[in-house]
Amino acid sequence: MRYVRLDTPKPISRIGLGTWQFGSREWGYGPGYERRAAEIVRRALDLGVTLFDTAELYGFGRSERILGAALGDDRAKVVVATKIFPLLPVAPVVQQRAVASAARLGVDGIDLYQVHQANPVVADTTTMRGMRSLQDVGLVGEVGVSNYGLRRWRFAEAALGRRVLSNQVRYSMIDRGPEEDLIPYAEQAGRIVMAYSPLAQGFLSGRYDATNPPAGAVRRANPYFLPENLERGTQLIATLREVADAHDATPSQIALAYVLRHPNVVAIPGASGVEQMERNAAAAEIDLTDDEYAALAAAAHAFRPVTGLAAVPRMVRARLGR
Numbered sequence: 001m002r003y004v005r006l007d008t009p010k011p012i013s014r015i016g017l018g019t020w021q022f023g024s025r026e027w028g029y030g031p032g033y034e035r036r037a038a039e040i041v042r043r044a045l046d047l048g049v050t051l052f053d054t055a056e057l058y059g060f061g062r063s064e065r066i067l068g069a070a071l072g073d074d075r076a077k078v079v080v081a082t083k084i085f086p087l088l089p090v091a092p093v094v095q096q097r098a099v100a101s102a103a104r105l106g107v108d109g110i111d112l113y114q115v116h117q118a119n120p121v122v123a124d125t126t127t128m129r130g131m132r133s134l135q136d137v138g139l140v141g142e143v144g145v146s147n148y149g150l151r152r153w154r155f156a157e158a159a160l161g162r163r164v165l166s167n168q169v170r171y172s173m174i175d176r177g178p179e180e181d182l183i184p185y186a187e188q189a190g191r192i193v194m195a196y197s198p199l200a201q202g203f204l205s206g207r208y209d210a211t212n213p214p215a216g217a218v219r220r221a222n223p224y225f226l227p228e229n230l231e232r233g234t235q236l237i238a239t240l241r242e243v244a245d246a247h248d249a250t251p252s253q254i255a256l257a258y259v260l261r262h263p264n265v266v267a268i269p270g271a272s273g274v275e276q277m278e279r280n281a282a283a284a285e286i287d288l289t290d291d292e293y294a295a296l297a298a299a300a301h302a303f304r305p306v307t308g309l310a311a312v313p314r315m316v317r318a319r320l321g322r
């Protein structure tokens, strides 16, 4: 495993574990998954993973409970990151919700407490007042944000009066927006971009095609898995496979290596089983050559999926099986 080169109280592994899947029916993993989830966490620990990401929203608290129980006494050794869903993120609410998350996780302190997304009405001034007081009493280590643009991330830092260590955003080969400004900022200021959905929810694994889409509500709602987009992704997956073969690796591992090329990026893929966790952890060791990176970037650039409003009627048709 490799770790972020930044001054943090505990080392942060470049590959973390995302746990939205834990206790969340919408992934469609069924009742047996809860036991597997615990095995995934234990294996991640064995492999040197020190970053575990959850949220109060995932499974309405179940993900935090499952993660905390699986970590057991190792909780104190790793970076436990959770998120407040900012329905009314005024200071006293932020404080209460942190206490509730810590209780579900079974921790004395939350290593990284993130605002799940920017609230359009409540300014970060009041939210960060709550975060600052939580840091002052030691219940929260580092503060983070999620789904923030650069301006608002910097505003949040000014409001906190301290670093907002990380911004958790969608970042993968096919969602490259963070390369424009968030990643350069992280590199210049010593911050972290935490890539969520780094495998585009499994699209980049190459496991799925138009005749074999994934199950579960999350991916039924993701336009990348429209038959037409799976078809359009054929060349991109072929390029991933080609690079993967040269490294004796899998397309997913190469997709992770692509985002990890930036030193201040960490990725938090979810996993449906232990073997995926093992492969994802191993991806931290893969170094792409410049030519490979360029070929991957070109293939990613050439992939033009149908998204946004244009995807809506197609998704309805796919849902109705027409």
Ligand SMILES: NC(=O)c1ccc[n+]([C@@H]2O[C@H](COP(=O)([O-])OP(=O)(O)OC[C@H]3O[C@@H](n4cnc5c(N)ncnc54)[C@H](OP(=O)(O)O)[C@@H]3O)[C@@H](O)[C@H]2O)c1
Pocket: 017, 018, 019, 020, 021, 053, 054, 116, 146, 147, 168, 169, 195, 196, 197, 198, 199, 200, 201, 202, 203, 205, 207, 214, 250, 252, 253, 268, 269, 270, 271, 272, 273, 275, 276, 277, 279, 280
């Ligand atoms: N802050 C936010 O707003 C936000 C939003 C989304 C996610 N997140 C966080 O980011 C984490 C990861 O994002 P995500 O779960 O949306 O997407 P992801 O990590 O891109 O995809 C996860 C899925 O990809 C498949 N997969 C994982 N490893 C694989 C491997 N080695 N080989 C083949 N397939 C593999 C698995 O599904 P199958 O095996 O079923 O194909 C797995 O459930 C979440 O768990 C959550 O913690 C945060």
